[in-house]
Amino acid sequence: MQAKNGHVIIGGGPAGLAAAYELARHAQRVLVLEATPHLGGLARTETYQGYRFDIGGHRFYTRLSEIQRLWEELLGPDLIQVRRLSRIYYQGKFFEYPLSFGNALSNLGLGESIAVMASYLRARLFPHRHETNLEEWLTNRFGSRLYRIFFKTYTEKVWGMPCHTLGADWAAQRIQDLTLAGAILSALGGKSRAKTLIRTFHYPRLGPGLLWERMREAILRNGSEVRVNAPVTGLKREGGRITYVEASHQGATALIPCDHVISSMPLGELVQRLDPPPPEEILASARALRHRAFLLVGLILEGRDLFPDNWIYVHSPEVAVGRIQNFRNWSEALVPSSEHTSLGMEYFCDEGDTLWSQPDRDLIALAAQELEQLGLADGSRIVDGVVIRQARAYPVYNAEYRTHVARLRNYLAGFQNVQTIGRNGMHRYNNLDHAMLTGLLAARNVLGARYDIWAVNADSTYGEAL
Ligand SMILES: Cc1cc2nc3c(=O)[nH]c(=O)nc-3n(C[C@H](O)[C@H](O)[C@H](O)COP(=O)(O)OP(=O)(O)OC[C@H]3O[C@@H](n4cnc5c(N)ncnc54)[C@H](O)[C@@H]3O)c2cc1C
Incomplete structure (x- = not known):
């Protein structure tokens, strides 16, 4: 059945486009509002002088057969398979990844390799009893020496904050046993490779932007609309129901009536744009997410x-x-x-x-x-x-983020017609595949299903360090 006003999707990244694609495919009228000139969000492709740049390289890798199928359907032969080679540069040396025994030994030196193993054994025998932060999580698994050599500087470069102030669950979700440390330890112990290492991946021939273009075409073909340069600036509500989405476009502000809202904009920003605003303690949590x-x-x-x-x-x-x-x-x-x-x-x-x-x-x-x-x-x-x-x-997964996300999630659960999806939309380390899956499931919920979107990627086992 066609919705009265249509559905508004906030954000034209992978999650929002997946939601719009699924709804449009089921003959629903959808309006995608994307703040920037580009579709694809973090996974967009930007072109400069004919050179195409990813915002970071985006591997297409998934264990979700439904998402793999979707990529294949939309990209056909333009989804190419790429052999993976990535090394780690440290102290003037390149560490192969996965490591070979010889490479690890010659890079670290015999003395350092023995010291690494000794510190690893110490950590296994006398672990931190409660892993409250990233430093403890890493030290427990790899020993303090390997942690200091390989994790501390890189992780602090990435996050701009000391490892002991980062929550342990970032690592638990992202690192698993795919790390250099695991590789070194297994290499030094004579095993050849980390067992879950991803050695090939898929990639759109012209970059991920090709996929978002194909999705846009499909959404338009089904009679829906995708609007870029259209940031959402407010959400009018009557109690627990969003009635209008406010967005600016071409110098004007529009109030758009909606049946359902599916949002991939940052969770905290969504809550701060509600009108009338939520209670102060909810707003404080919304402001606290970094x-x-x-x-x-x-x-x-x-x-x-x-x-x-x-x-x-x-x-x-x-x-x-x-x-x-x-x-x-x-x-x-x-x-x-x-x-x-x-x-x-x-x-x-x-x-x-x-x-x-x-x-x-x-x-x-x-x-x-x-x-x-x-x-x-x-x-x-x-x-x-x-x-x-x-x-x-x-x-950012800092010490308090869980409390804030739980509070916002609980607050939004009281709304009848808004779902949050994707990476920033859920403040969760979702990769492309999980972000797209949350979009598909949110769309199906609009069509009458009852999926728990927060169950997606709650315990992923194949993320990889950044
Ligand atoms: C450096 C880097 C490398 C990565 N590499 C990989 C990889 O190799 N493989 C992989 O699977 N994943 C990778 N990812 C993760 C991947 O980019 C994300 O999982 C995915 O882009 C999340 O999609 P999303 O739609 O949830 O969010 P986003 O991509 O963030 O899209 C959200 C969209 O919402 C828009 N928006 C925000 N606020 C508003 C507003 N108020 N009004 C309207 N629109 C708004 C934004 O402009 C954006 O376009 C990487 C991420 C980064 C940063």
Whole structure:
């Protein structure tokens, strides 16, 4: 049955588009409101001088057969399979990932390898009884020496805060046994590879943007609408029912009547935009949720075979860059020139901090200098650069976030016609597949099903460190 007013989907990222696609496929009228000019959210593809850049490289990997099928249906032969190669750079050395015994030993040295194993055994014999933070979680599993060598600097680079202030559940959800530490320990113990390591992945030939374009076409074909540059600025409510969504578009503000609202905008922001506002303690929780930002310096360089990795994790504290993508190694089609390479130098930051606020030309100069310092390419080979800033890239799992999320979730459960989905929409480390699944399930709930969206990815076992 067609809804009276239609349904409003907030956010044209993977979760919102999946919800809209599913509803439109079932002949429901949908309006997608996306704040930015791009579809795809964190997983969009941006183009500069014909070079295509991911906001971080996006592997398409899932154990959800329904999501895999959806990707295959929409992308057909444009969903290519990519061999994975990624190494870790630390103290001037590249650690293979997964490690070979010889590589681990020669990089760490015999003395350090023995010290690592001894500290690991100590941690297993005398663990922290209660793992309240990330430092304790990591030390219990890998020993304090390996934790200090490999986890502390990189993790603190990513989060900009000490590991003992980060919640343990971030690691529990993301690290599992896929880490360098697990790899080193199994390599030193004579086992060849971490058992769950993902060695190939899928990827859209022209970047993830291709998928969002196909989804948009399908949504439009079914008579619905996708509006970009249309940020949602308010949600009018009567008790526990959203009656209108307020959005600006082309210089005007529209009040859009709605039957259901499915929202992938950040959970805290959604709650703060309710009108009339919720009680103060709910607003306080909404304001308390934090995010980490991210910026990518895209560099275009002469030469086509700089290094063989898809990406390199940079654990060394002497440079600020956290990870380096080599886009040609994801898909040749991302790079329009056979004589050039495009890299994505990834920096983790907070919105408005010193790094975030630097002029683009300074950031490009920093990236060029660090690339040279790491010995990956001579700065003189760089012909052009571009900076892409991304606010709210990572939901922060600090000591209090669980309480705040639970309070907001509980409050919104009292509403009849709003569901929150996706990554920031649920303040949960959802990857593409889980974000899309929450969108599909929310759509089916609108159609009469009763799925518990919060059960999705509650105990994922195949996430991987960033
Ligand atoms: C650096 C990085 C690398 C990643 N790599 C991978 C990977 O390899 N594989 C993988 O599976 N996942 C990866 N992810 C995760 C993946 O990007 C997310 O899971 C996915 O994008 C989440 O989709 P979403 O729709 O929930 O949220 P988002 O992608 O954040 O989309 C939300 C959308 O809502 C819009 N919005 C926000 N506020 C408003 C508003 N007020 N009004 C209207 N619109 C609004 C935003 O502009 C955005 O477009 C990575 C993420 C990052 C940051």
